[in-house]
Amino acid sequence: MSARTALGRLTGRRAALPRPPEPGTVALSARGLGLRVGGTWLLKDVDLDLAAGSLLAVVGPNGAGKSTLLSLLAGDQPATTGTVHVGGLGVATAHPADLARRRAVLPQRATLSFPFTVADVVAMGRAPWAGTDVEDDDEDAIAHALTAAGMTGFTHRRYPTLSGGEQARASFARVLAQGASVLLLDEPTAALDLRHQEQLMRTARDCADRGQAVLAVLHDLQLAAAYADEIAVLHAGRLVERGEPGTVLTEPLLEEVYRLPIEVYRHPVTGAVMVGPRRHGKGTPTP
Structure with missing residues:
Protein backbone atom coordinates (compact mmCIF):
# COMPACT_ATOMS: atom_id res chain seq x y z
CA MET A 1 0.00 0.00 0.00
CA SER A 2 1.40 3.41 -0.97
CA ALA A 3 1.82 6.22 1.54
CA ARG A 4 -0.78 8.22 -0.36
CA THR A 5 -3.33 5.39 -0.22
CA ALA A 6 -2.78 4.82 3.48
CA LEU A 7 -3.20 8.48 4.28
CA GLY A 8 -6.17 8.72 1.96
CA ARG A 9 -8.01 6.02 3.88
CA LEU A 10 -7.58 8.12 7.01
CA THR A 11 -8.56 11.49 5.53
CA GLY A 12 -10.66 10.83 2.45
CA ARG A 13 -14.45 11.01 2.68
CA ARG A 14 -17.29 12.03 0.47
CA ALA A 15 -18.00 15.73 0.85
CA ALA A 16 -18.82 18.79 -1.21
CA LEU A 17 -15.55 19.94 -2.72
CA PRO A 18 -14.51 23.53 -2.09
CA ARG A 19 -14.62 26.05 -4.89
CA PRO A 20 -11.51 28.17 -5.39
CA PRO A 21 -12.15 31.72 -4.18
CA GLU A 22 -12.40 34.48 -6.75
CA PRO A 23 -9.24 36.62 -7.07
CA GLY A 24 -9.37 39.52 -4.65
CA THR A 25 -11.84 37.87 -2.29
CA VAL A 26 -10.84 36.87 1.24
CA ALA A 27 -9.60 33.27 1.36
CA LEU A 28 -8.46 33.31 4.99
CA SER A 29 -9.57 35.57 7.82
CA ALA A 30 -8.44 35.91 11.44
CA ARG A 31 -10.04 38.10 14.10
CA GLY A 32 -8.78 38.84 17.59
CA LEU A 33 -6.25 36.03 17.33
CA GLY A 34 -4.09 35.38 20.37
CA LEU A 35 -2.14 32.67 22.14
CA ARG A 36 -1.16 32.73 25.81
CA VAL A 37 1.21 30.18 27.31
CA GLY A 38 1.35 30.35 31.07
CA GLY A 39 1.14 34.04 31.82
CA THR A 40 2.80 35.18 28.59
CA TRP A 41 1.03 36.27 25.43
CA LEU A 42 3.01 34.94 22.46
CA LEU A 43 0.52 36.54 20.08
CA LYS A 44 -2.28 38.99 20.85
CA ASP A 45 -5.12 40.84 19.09
CA VAL A 46 -4.17 39.97 15.53
CA ASP A 47 -6.68 40.73 12.77
CA LEU A 48 -5.62 39.53 9.34
CA ASP A 49 -7.20 38.90 5.94
CA LEU A 50 -5.47 37.02 3.14
CA ALA A 51 -6.89 37.50 -0.34
CA ALA A 52 -6.90 35.05 -3.22
CA GLY A 53 -4.38 36.08 -5.84
CA SER A 54 -1.98 37.72 -3.39
CA LEU A 55 1.27 36.93 -1.61
CA LEU A 56 1.63 38.26 1.93
CA ALA A 57 5.06 38.12 3.60
CA VAL A 58 5.13 38.07 7.40
CA VAL A 59 8.38 39.43 8.81
CA GLY A 60 9.79 40.31 12.19
CA PRO A 61 12.64 39.44 14.53
CA ASN A 62 13.09 36.14 16.34
CA GLY A 63 10.39 35.69 18.95
CA ALA A 64 8.00 38.13 17.29
CA GLY A 65 5.31 35.44 16.93
CA LYS A 66 5.58 34.65 13.20
CA SER A 67 5.56 30.85 13.44
CA THR A 68 2.94 31.02 16.19
CA LEU A 69 0.72 33.06 13.90
CA LEU A 70 1.09 30.59 11.04
CA SER A 71 0.34 27.64 13.35
CA LEU A 72 -2.86 29.29 14.56
CA LEU A 73 -3.93 30.24 11.03
CA ALA A 74 -3.39 26.66 9.91
CA GLY A 75 -5.44 25.26 12.78
CA ASP A 76 -2.47 23.20 13.94
CA GLN A 77 -2.64 24.81 17.38
CA PRO A 78 -5.75 26.04 19.22
CA ALA A 79 -5.90 29.76 19.86
CA THR A 80 -6.49 31.22 23.30
CA THR A 81 -8.61 33.98 21.80
CA GLY A 82 -10.07 34.77 18.41
CA THR A 83 -11.20 32.88 15.34
CA VAL A 84 -9.77 31.78 11.99
CA HIS A 85 -11.80 30.93 8.90
CA VAL A 86 -10.39 29.36 5.73
CA GLY A 87 -12.69 29.04 2.74
CA GLY A 88 -15.68 29.67 4.98
CA LEU A 89 -14.72 27.00 7.53
CA GLY A 90 -13.76 27.68 11.12
CA VAL A 91 -10.41 25.96 11.58
CA ALA A 92 -11.18 25.11 15.22
CA THR A 93 -14.09 22.85 14.30
CA ALA A 94 -13.45 21.82 10.70
CA HIS A 95 -12.91 18.18 9.77
CA PRO A 96 -9.20 17.66 8.99
CA ALA A 97 -9.91 16.52 5.42
CA ASP A 98 -12.12 19.52 4.71
CA LEU A 99 -9.46 21.84 6.09
CA ALA A 100 -6.68 20.14 4.12
CA ARG A 101 -8.61 20.68 0.89
CA ARG A 102 -8.56 24.40 1.56
CA ARG A 103 -5.13 25.10 2.99
CA ALA A 104 -1.68 23.52 2.70
CA VAL A 105 1.04 24.07 5.29
CA LEU A 106 4.82 24.00 4.95
CA PRO A 107 6.33 23.81 8.45
CA GLN A 108 9.83 24.98 9.28
CA ARG A 109 10.97 21.39 9.69
CA ALA A 110 9.42 18.21 8.32
CA THR A 111 10.02 15.06 10.37
CA LEU A 112 9.35 11.66 8.83
CA SER A 113 9.56 8.44 10.80
CA PHE A 114 9.94 6.16 7.77
CA PRO A 115 12.34 6.31 4.80
CA PHE A 116 9.75 7.37 2.22
CA THR A 117 10.93 8.24 -1.25
CA VAL A 118 10.54 11.77 -2.55
CA ALA A 119 7.73 10.52 -4.79
CA ASP A 120 5.91 9.16 -1.74
CA VAL A 121 6.37 12.40 0.20
CA VAL A 122 4.97 14.51 -2.63
CA ALA A 123 2.09 12.07 -3.14
CA MET A 124 1.10 12.59 0.49
CA GLY A 125 -0.08 16.03 -0.55
CA ARG A 126 -2.87 14.37 -2.55
CA ALA A 127 -4.27 12.46 0.44
CA PRO A 128 -7.11 14.97 1.15
CA TRP A 129 -8.56 14.29 -2.30
CA ALA A 130 -8.74 10.49 -1.95
CA GLY A 131 -12.22 9.22 -2.73
CA THR A 132 -13.22 12.40 -4.59
CA ASP A 133 -13.49 13.20 -8.28
CA VAL A 134 -10.31 15.30 -7.98
CA GLU A 135 -8.35 12.10 -7.26
CA ASP A 136 -8.13 11.62 -11.03
CA ASP A 137 -5.77 14.60 -11.16
CA ASP A 138 -3.24 13.09 -8.75
CA GLU A 139 -0.55 12.06 -11.21
CA ASP A 140 -0.59 15.36 -13.08
CA ALA A 141 -0.54 17.34 -9.83
CA ILE A 142 2.41 15.36 -8.50
CA ALA A 143 4.39 15.69 -11.73
CA HIS A 144 3.75 19.44 -11.89
CA ALA A 145 4.78 19.89 -8.24
CA LEU A 146 8.03 17.97 -8.71
CA THR A 147 8.89 20.10 -11.72
CA ALA A 148 8.02 23.38 -10.00
CA ALA A 149 10.18 22.49 -6.99
CA GLY A 150 13.07 21.28 -9.13
CA MET A 151 12.82 17.73 -7.75
CA THR A 152 12.10 15.62 -10.83
CA GLY A 153 15.53 13.98 -10.60
CA PHE A 154 15.01 12.95 -6.97
CA THR A 155 11.80 10.91 -7.14
CA HIS A 156 13.40 7.61 -6.10
CA ARG A 157 15.70 9.07 -3.45
CA ARG A 158 14.86 8.28 0.17
CA TYR A 159 13.87 11.42 2.05
CA PRO A 160 16.37 10.92 4.94
CA THR A 161 19.27 10.74 2.46
CA LEU A 162 18.59 14.23 1.10
CA SER A 163 20.41 17.37 2.18
CA GLY A 164 18.49 19.89 4.27
CA GLY A 165 17.81 22.04 1.24
CA GLU A 166 16.65 19.07 -0.83
CA GLN A 167 14.30 18.00 1.96
CA ALA A 168 12.87 21.52 2.07
CA ARG A 169 12.23 21.44 -1.67
CA ALA A 170 10.59 18.00 -1.46
CA SER A 171 8.31 19.28 1.30
CA PHE A 172 7.47 22.34 -0.79
CA ALA A 173 6.56 20.04 -3.69
CA ARG A 174 4.19 18.19 -1.35
CA VAL A 175 2.48 21.49 -0.52
CA LEU A 176 2.16 22.36 -4.21
CA ALA A 177 0.72 18.93 -5.04
CA GLN A 178 -1.96 19.37 -2.41
CA GLY A 179 -3.70 21.87 -4.66
CA ALA A 180 -5.18 23.95 -1.84
CA SER A 181 -6.38 27.50 -2.41
CA VAL A 182 -4.39 28.80 0.58
CA LEU A 183 -0.66 28.14 1.05
CA LEU A 184 0.92 28.79 4.46
CA LEU A 185 4.72 28.67 4.25
CA ASP A 186 6.87 28.91 7.37
CA GLU A 187 10.39 30.12 6.51
CA PRO A 188 10.36 28.23 3.19
CA THR A 189 13.76 29.58 2.07
CA ALA A 190 15.68 29.08 5.32
CA ALA A 191 17.58 25.94 4.23
CA LEU A 192 18.04 26.92 0.58
CA ASP A 193 20.95 28.35 -1.36
CA LEU A 194 20.58 31.59 -3.28
CA ARG A 195 19.46 29.96 -6.52
CA HIS A 196 16.79 27.82 -4.89
CA GLN A 197 15.57 30.68 -2.71
CA GLU A 198 14.80 32.62 -5.86
CA GLN A 199 13.25 29.58 -7.54
CA LEU A 200 10.96 28.87 -4.60
CA MET A 201 9.83 32.49 -4.26
CA ARG A 202 9.19 32.75 -8.00
CA THR A 203 7.04 29.63 -7.73
CA ALA A 204 5.16 31.07 -4.75
CA ARG A 205 4.66 34.27 -6.74
CA ASP A 206 3.33 32.23 -9.68
CA CYS A 207 0.88 30.47 -7.35
CA ALA A 208 -0.49 33.84 -6.23
CA ASP A 209 -0.67 35.10 -9.80
CA ARG A 210 -2.77 32.03 -10.67
CA GLY A 211 -5.26 32.86 -7.91
CA GLN A 212 -4.02 31.10 -4.79
CA ALA A 213 -3.63 32.97 -1.52
CA VAL A 214 -0.05 32.68 -0.24
CA LEU A 215 1.31 33.64 3.18
CA ALA A 216 5.06 33.22 3.69
CA VAL A 217 6.94 33.79 6.91
CA LEU A 218 10.31 35.22 5.86
CA HIS A 219 13.45 36.46 7.59
CA ASP A 220 14.93 37.86 4.39
CA LEU A 221 13.50 41.36 3.98
CA GLN A 222 14.91 41.62 0.48
CA LEU A 223 13.01 38.53 -0.66
CA ALA A 224 9.87 39.92 0.97
CA ALA A 225 10.30 43.23 -0.85
CA ALA A 226 10.94 41.52 -4.18
CA TYR A 227 8.07 39.05 -4.25
CA ALA A 228 5.29 40.06 -1.85
CA ASP A 229 2.25 42.16 -2.68
CA GLU A 230 2.10 43.19 0.96
CA ILE A 231 4.27 42.82 4.04
CA ALA A 232 2.98 42.35 7.58
CA VAL A 233 5.39 43.21 10.41
CA LEU A 234 5.10 41.39 13.73
CA HIS A 235 6.77 42.74 16.84
CA ALA A 236 6.46 41.33 20.36
CA GLY A 237 3.43 39.28 19.40
CA ARG A 238 1.50 42.10 17.76
CA LEU A 239 0.85 43.09 14.17
CA VAL A 240 2.35 46.58 14.04
CA GLU A 241 2.23 47.39 10.33
CA ARG A 242 0.92 46.04 7.04
CA GLY A 243 1.01 47.37 3.50
CA GLU A 244 2.92 47.41 0.24
CA PRO A 245 6.70 46.89 0.54
CA GLY A 246 7.53 50.49 -0.36
CA THR A 247 5.22 51.74 2.39
CA VAL A 248 6.07 49.29 5.16
CA LEU A 249 9.82 48.94 4.71
CA THR A 250 10.95 52.22 6.22
CA GLU A 251 14.10 52.84 8.18
CA PRO A 252 12.36 54.16 11.35
CA LEU A 253 10.01 51.17 11.62
CA LEU A 254 12.62 48.52 10.82
CA GLU A 255 15.18 50.04 13.17
CA GLU A 256 12.63 50.05 15.98
CA VAL A 257 11.57 46.46 15.36
CA TYR A 258 15.00 44.93 14.66
CA ARG A 259 17.02 47.23 16.97
Whole structure:
Protein backbone atom coordinates (compact mmCIF):
# COMPACT_ATOMS: atom_id res chain seq x y z
CA MET A 1 0.00 0.00 0.00
CA SER A 2 1.40 3.41 -0.97
CA ALA A 3 1.82 6.22 1.54
CA ARG A 4 -0.78 8.22 -0.36
CA THR A 5 -3.33 5.39 -0.22
CA ALA A 6 -2.78 4.82 3.48
CA LEU A 7 -3.20 8.48 4.28
CA GLY A 8 -6.17 8.72 1.96
CA ARG A 9 -8.01 6.02 3.88
CA LEU A 10 -7.58 8.12 7.01
CA THR A 11 -8.56 11.49 5.53
CA GLY A 12 -10.66 10.83 2.45
CA ARG A 13 -14.45 11.01 2.68
CA ARG A 14 -17.29 12.03 0.47
CA ALA A 15 -18.00 15.73 0.85
CA ALA A 16 -18.82 18.79 -1.21
CA LEU A 17 -15.55 19.94 -2.72
CA PRO A 18 -14.51 23.53 -2.09
CA ARG A 19 -14.62 26.05 -4.89
CA PRO A 20 -11.51 28.17 -5.39
CA PRO A 21 -12.15 31.72 -4.18
CA GLU A 22 -12.40 34.48 -6.75
CA PRO A 23 -9.24 36.62 -7.07
CA GLY A 24 -9.37 39.52 -4.65
CA THR A 25 -11.84 37.87 -2.29
CA VAL A 26 -10.84 36.87 1.24
CA ALA A 27 -9.60 33.27 1.36
CA LEU A 28 -8.46 33.31 4.99
CA SER A 29 -9.57 35.57 7.82
CA ALA A 30 -8.44 35.91 11.44
CA ARG A 31 -10.04 38.10 14.10
CA GLY A 32 -8.78 38.84 17.59
CA LEU A 33 -6.25 36.03 17.33
CA GLY A 34 -4.09 35.38 20.37
CA LEU A 35 -2.14 32.67 22.14
CA ARG A 36 -1.16 32.73 25.81
CA VAL A 37 1.21 30.18 27.31
CA GLY A 38 1.35 30.35 31.07
CA GLY A 39 1.14 34.04 31.82
CA THR A 40 2.80 35.18 28.59
CA TRP A 41 1.03 36.27 25.43
CA LEU A 42 3.01 34.94 22.46
CA LEU A 43 0.52 36.54 20.08
CA LYS A 44 -2.28 38.99 20.85
CA ASP A 45 -5.12 40.84 19.09
CA VAL A 46 -4.17 39.97 15.53
CA ASP A 47 -6.68 40.73 12.77
CA LEU A 48 -5.62 39.53 9.34
CA ASP A 49 -7.20 38.90 5.94
CA LEU A 50 -5.47 37.02 3.14
CA ALA A 51 -6.89 37.50 -0.34
CA ALA A 52 -6.90 35.05 -3.22
CA GLY A 53 -4.38 36.08 -5.84
CA SER A 54 -1.98 37.72 -3.39
CA LEU A 55 1.27 36.93 -1.61
CA LEU A 56 1.63 38.26 1.93
CA ALA A 57 5.06 38.12 3.60
CA VAL A 58 5.13 38.07 7.40
CA VAL A 59 8.38 39.43 8.81
CA GLY A 60 9.79 40.31 12.19
CA PRO A 61 12.64 39.44 14.53
CA ASN A 62 13.09 36.14 16.34
CA GLY A 63 10.39 35.69 18.95
CA ALA A 64 8.00 38.13 17.29
CA GLY A 65 5.31 35.44 16.93
CA LYS A 66 5.58 34.65 13.20
CA SER A 67 5.56 30.85 13.44
CA THR A 68 2.94 31.02 16.19
CA LEU A 69 0.72 33.06 13.90
CA LEU A 70 1.09 30.59 11.04
CA SER A 71 0.34 27.64 13.35
CA LEU A 72 -2.86 29.29 14.56
CA LEU A 73 -3.93 30.24 11.03
CA ALA A 74 -3.39 26.66 9.91
CA GLY A 75 -5.44 25.26 12.78
CA ASP A 76 -2.47 23.20 13.94
CA GLN A 77 -2.64 24.81 17.38
CA PRO A 78 -5.75 26.04 19.22
CA ALA A 79 -5.90 29.76 19.86
CA THR A 80 -6.49 31.22 23.30
CA THR A 81 -8.61 33.98 21.80
CA GLY A 82 -10.07 34.77 18.41
CA THR A 83 -11.20 32.88 15.34
CA VAL A 84 -9.77 31.78 11.99
CA HIS A 85 -11.80 30.93 8.90
CA VAL A 86 -10.39 29.36 5.73
CA GLY A 87 -12.69 29.04 2.74
CA GLY A 88 -15.68 29.67 4.98
CA LEU A 89 -14.72 27.00 7.53
CA GLY A 90 -13.76 27.68 11.12
CA VAL A 91 -10.41 25.96 11.58
CA ALA A 92 -11.18 25.11 15.22
CA THR A 93 -14.09 22.85 14.30
CA ALA A 94 -13.45 21.82 10.70
CA HIS A 95 -12.91 18.18 9.77
CA PRO A 96 -9.20 17.66 8.99
CA ALA A 97 -9.91 16.52 5.42
CA ASP A 98 -12.12 19.52 4.71
CA LEU A 99 -9.46 21.84 6.09
CA ALA A 100 -6.68 20.14 4.12
CA ARG A 101 -8.61 20.68 0.89
CA ARG A 102 -8.56 24.40 1.56
CA ARG A 103 -5.13 25.10 2.99
CA ALA A 104 -1.68 23.52 2.70
CA VAL A 105 1.04 24.07 5.29
CA LEU A 106 4.82 24.00 4.95
CA PRO A 107 6.33 23.81 8.45
CA GLN A 108 9.83 24.98 9.28
CA ARG A 109 10.97 21.39 9.69
CA ALA A 110 9.42 18.21 8.32
CA THR A 111 10.02 15.06 10.37
CA LEU A 112 9.35 11.66 8.83
CA SER A 113 9.56 8.44 10.80
CA PHE A 114 9.94 6.16 7.77
CA PRO A 115 12.34 6.31 4.80
CA PHE A 116 9.75 7.37 2.22
CA THR A 117 10.93 8.24 -1.25
CA VAL A 118 10.54 11.77 -2.55
CA ALA A 119 7.73 10.52 -4.79
CA ASP A 120 5.91 9.16 -1.74
CA VAL A 121 6.37 12.40 0.20
CA VAL A 122 4.97 14.51 -2.63
CA ALA A 123 2.09 12.07 -3.14
CA MET A 124 1.10 12.59 0.49
CA GLY A 125 -0.08 16.03 -0.55
CA ARG A 126 -2.87 14.37 -2.55
CA ALA A 127 -4.27 12.46 0.44
CA PRO A 128 -7.11 14.97 1.15
CA TRP A 129 -8.56 14.29 -2.30
CA ALA A 130 -8.74 10.49 -1.95
CA GLY A 131 -12.22 9.22 -2.73
CA THR A 132 -13.22 12.40 -4.59
CA ASP A 133 -13.49 13.20 -8.28
CA VAL A 134 -10.31 15.30 -7.98
CA GLU A 135 -8.35 12.10 -7.26
CA ASP A 136 -8.13 11.62 -11.03
CA ASP A 137 -5.77 14.60 -11.16
CA ASP A 138 -3.24 13.09 -8.75
CA GLU A 139 -0.55 12.06 -11.21
CA ASP A 140 -0.59 15.36 -13.08
CA ALA A 141 -0.54 17.34 -9.83
CA ILE A 142 2.41 15.36 -8.50
CA ALA A 143 4.39 15.69 -11.73
CA HIS A 144 3.75 19.44 -11.89
CA ALA A 145 4.78 19.89 -8.24
CA LEU A 146 8.03 17.97 -8.71
CA THR A 147 8.89 20.10 -11.72
CA ALA A 148 8.02 23.38 -10.00
CA ALA A 149 10.18 22.49 -6.99
CA GLY A 150 13.07 21.28 -9.13
CA MET A 151 12.82 17.73 -7.75
CA THR A 152 12.10 15.62 -10.83
CA GLY A 153 15.53 13.98 -10.60
CA PHE A 154 15.01 12.95 -6.97
CA THR A 155 11.80 10.91 -7.14
CA HIS A 156 13.40 7.61 -6.10
CA ARG A 157 15.70 9.07 -3.45
CA ARG A 158 14.86 8.28 0.17
CA TYR A 159 13.87 11.42 2.05
CA PRO A 160 16.37 10.92 4.94
CA THR A 161 19.27 10.74 2.46
CA LEU A 162 18.59 14.23 1.10
CA SER A 163 20.41 17.37 2.18
CA GLY A 164 18.49 19.89 4.27
CA GLY A 165 17.81 22.04 1.24
CA GLU A 166 16.65 19.07 -0.83
CA GLN A 167 14.30 18.00 1.96
CA ALA A 168 12.87 21.52 2.07
CA ARG A 169 12.23 21.44 -1.67
CA ALA A 170 10.59 18.00 -1.46
CA SER A 171 8.31 19.28 1.30
CA PHE A 172 7.47 22.34 -0.79
CA ALA A 173 6.56 20.04 -3.69
CA ARG A 174 4.19 18.19 -1.35
CA VAL A 175 2.48 21.49 -0.52
CA LEU A 176 2.16 22.36 -4.21
CA ALA A 177 0.72 18.93 -5.04
CA GLN A 178 -1.96 19.37 -2.41
CA GLY A 179 -3.70 21.87 -4.66
CA ALA A 180 -5.18 23.95 -1.84
CA SER A 181 -6.38 27.50 -2.41
CA VAL A 182 -4.39 28.80 0.58
CA LEU A 183 -0.66 28.14 1.05
CA LEU A 184 0.92 28.79 4.46
CA LEU A 185 4.72 28.67 4.25
CA ASP A 186 6.87 28.91 7.37
CA GLU A 187 10.39 30.12 6.51
CA PRO A 188 10.36 28.23 3.19
CA THR A 189 13.76 29.58 2.07
CA ALA A 190 15.68 29.08 5.32
CA ALA A 191 17.58 25.94 4.23
CA LEU A 192 18.04 26.92 0.58
CA ASP A 193 20.95 28.35 -1.36
CA LEU A 194 20.58 31.59 -3.28
CA ARG A 195 19.46 29.96 -6.52
CA HIS A 196 16.79 27.82 -4.89
CA GLN A 197 15.57 30.68 -2.71
CA GLU A 198 14.80 32.62 -5.86
CA GLN A 199 13.25 29.58 -7.54
CA LEU A 200 10.96 28.87 -4.60
CA MET A 201 9.83 32.49 -4.26
CA ARG A 202 9.19 32.75 -8.00
CA THR A 203 7.04 29.63 -7.73
CA ALA A 204 5.16 31.07 -4.75
CA ARG A 205 4.66 34.27 -6.74
CA ASP A 206 3.33 32.23 -9.68
CA CYS A 207 0.88 30.47 -7.35
CA ALA A 208 -0.49 33.84 -6.23
CA ASP A 209 -0.67 35.10 -9.80
CA ARG A 210 -2.77 32.03 -10.67
CA GLY A 211 -5.26 32.86 -7.91
CA GLN A 212 -4.02 31.10 -4.79
CA ALA A 213 -3.63 32.97 -1.52
CA VAL A 214 -0.05 32.68 -0.24
CA LEU A 215 1.31 33.64 3.18
CA ALA A 216 5.06 33.22 3.69
CA VAL A 217 6.94 33.79 6.91
CA LEU A 218 10.31 35.22 5.86
CA HIS A 219 13.45 36.46 7.59
CA ASP A 220 14.93 37.86 4.39
CA LEU A 221 13.50 41.36 3.98
CA GLN A 222 14.91 41.62 0.48
CA LEU A 223 13.01 38.53 -0.66
CA ALA A 224 9.87 39.92 0.97
CA ALA A 225 10.30 43.23 -0.85
CA ALA A 226 10.94 41.52 -4.18
CA TYR A 227 8.07 39.05 -4.25
CA ALA A 228 5.29 40.06 -1.85
CA ASP A 229 2.25 42.16 -2.68
CA GLU A 230 2.10 43.19 0.96
CA ILE A 231 4.27 42.82 4.04
CA ALA A 232 2.98 42.35 7.58
CA VAL A 233 5.39 43.21 10.41
CA LEU A 234 5.10 41.39 13.73
CA HIS A 235 6.77 42.74 16.84
CA ALA A 236 6.46 41.33 20.36
CA GLY A 237 3.43 39.28 19.40
CA ARG A 238 1.50 42.10 17.76
CA LEU A 239 0.85 43.09 14.17
CA VAL A 240 2.35 46.58 14.04
CA GLU A 241 2.23 47.39 10.33
CA ARG A 242 0.92 46.04 7.04
CA GLY A 243 1.01 47.37 3.50
CA GLU A 244 2.92 47.41 0.24
CA PRO A 245 6.70 46.89 0.54
CA GLY A 246 7.53 50.49 -0.36
CA THR A 247 5.22 51.74 2.39
CA VAL A 248 6.07 49.29 5.16
CA LEU A 249 9.82 48.94 4.71
CA THR A 250 10.95 52.22 6.22
CA GLU A 251 14.10 52.84 8.18
CA PRO A 252 12.36 54.16 11.35
CA LEU A 253 10.01 51.17 11.62
CA LEU A 254 12.62 48.52 10.82
CA GLU A 255 15.18 50.04 13.17
CA GLU A 256 12.63 50.05 15.98
CA VAL A 257 11.57 46.46 15.36
CA TYR A 258 15.00 44.93 14.66
CA ARG A 259 17.02 47.23 16.97
CA LEU A 260 19.62 47.62 14.25
CA PRO A 261 20.60 50.45 11.88
CA ILE A 262 18.77 49.77 8.61
CA GLU A 263 19.25 51.24 5.15
CA VAL A 264 16.32 51.40 2.72
CA TYR A 265 16.73 52.78 -0.78
CA ARG A 266 15.53 52.35 -4.36
CA HIS A 267 17.56 50.45 -6.92
CA PRO A 268 18.98 53.05 -9.32
CA VAL A 269 17.91 51.11 -12.43
CA THR A 270 14.78 49.11 -11.54
CA GLY A 271 13.40 51.29 -8.76
CA ALA A 272 12.89 48.19 -6.58
CA VAL A 273 12.99 48.57 -2.80
CA MET A 274 16.37 47.53 -1.39
CA VAL A 275 16.86 46.92 2.32
CA GLY A 276 19.67 45.75 4.56
CA PRO A 277 21.81 46.60 7.60
CA ARG A 278 23.58 49.95 7.45
CA ARG A 279 27.31 49.21 7.41
CA HIS A 280 30.53 51.20 7.19
CA GLY A 281 32.97 49.36 4.92
CA LYS A 282 33.64 45.86 6.24
CA GLY A 283 32.80 46.71 9.80
CA THR A 284 29.75 46.13 11.91
CA PRO A 285 26.54 48.14 11.47
CA THR A 286 26.66 51.68 12.78
CA PRO A 287 25.55 51.72 16.44
